[in-house]
Amino acid sequence: MNSIRSEAHGSTARADAVADAQAATRQLHSATEALLDAAAERYGITRNDLRCLEILERKGTMQPGQLAQASGLSRAAITKVLDRLECAGYITRSSEREDRRSYHVQTSDHLADQRRATWQPVLRATDGALSGLSVTQLQDLTAVLLRLADANRQSVQQLR
Structure with a gap:
């Protein structure tokens, strides 16, 4: 070999x-993976719920079908995720005026508070780990991490 x-x-x-x-x-x-498990536990939600929150934070207000597509979950699973997230106070739903059956979901102010409490220590630890790197090294690292993320996305498509 x-x-x-x-x-x-x-x-x-x-x-x-x-x-x-x-x-x-x-x-x-x-x-x-261990960090995300701990974060989900701290939020009191599942890893799928946490993943959907991350998508909503990154992409903004979405319809449930859009979130289902972005997360790779079924529409039925998204309905359950959204029910749990709403119950926990992390999202809000708003109906459309033209079609009250259609609605959008967005993150709540409560989520912002939880996010700060959970992720600020993580960001400080990351800053510490990166503190000795030059700007050029950080730019190179960023480029490598983005290529690895692309490789993972391609692998996901091949596995499905």
Whole structure:
């Protein structure tokens, strides 16, 4: 297998470096999963609920069908997620004037308070981890992380 990796990556040193980077990426994924589990527990919701909140925060007001598509959940599952999130006070629903059966969901002020309490310590820890890096190193890291995110999105599509 080493010879295959060496040929694919040009050298044993490169193959070893790629393997180390892949191992570090797995560690980051594992730590992120644990962090998201802890955050969901602190919010008192499920991981799917937390993922939907993150989408709503990032994209803004949405219709349930749009959120279902963005999250990869079924419309039935989104209805249950939204019921739980509304009950917890993290979202609000607003009906459309023209069609009262249609509604939009958006995050609530209560969510902003919970988000600050949960994520400020995480942001401080991240700032500490990045503190010794130069602007150029941070820009390079950002580019690599965005490429890895794209690779993950492509992998999701292949797995589905």
